[in-house]
Amino acid sequence: MKKINYNRELCDFCGTCVSVCPQDAIELSENNLEITDKCTVCMNCVYICPLRALEVKNEG
Template structure:
């Protein structure tokens, strides 16, 4: 699989309700949720499962260049 290393997953802290849906669907355990903070680890492959499952639309893939 070819990865786009110019992309990253970003989340809007104002929209995120920390429900954990993104954590549950991540096949690489790349999302960590702790104390009302969400972080994406280096094991993220940008599959976008988290983006599609987020009920608050708080996650998106952005150009990180």
């Protein structure tokens, strides 16, 4: 199963990924980001993140 992997070390919480998510699956707070179960792995956020803090990973 594919999943979006988030790297907190790289993220500057700019919110760009949130604005391109069609599923409203990204929850961003001041210093954390979570990809929720609503994610369909469309890859929008992976491509748009200027800091490459998101990547797709195979899980399970």
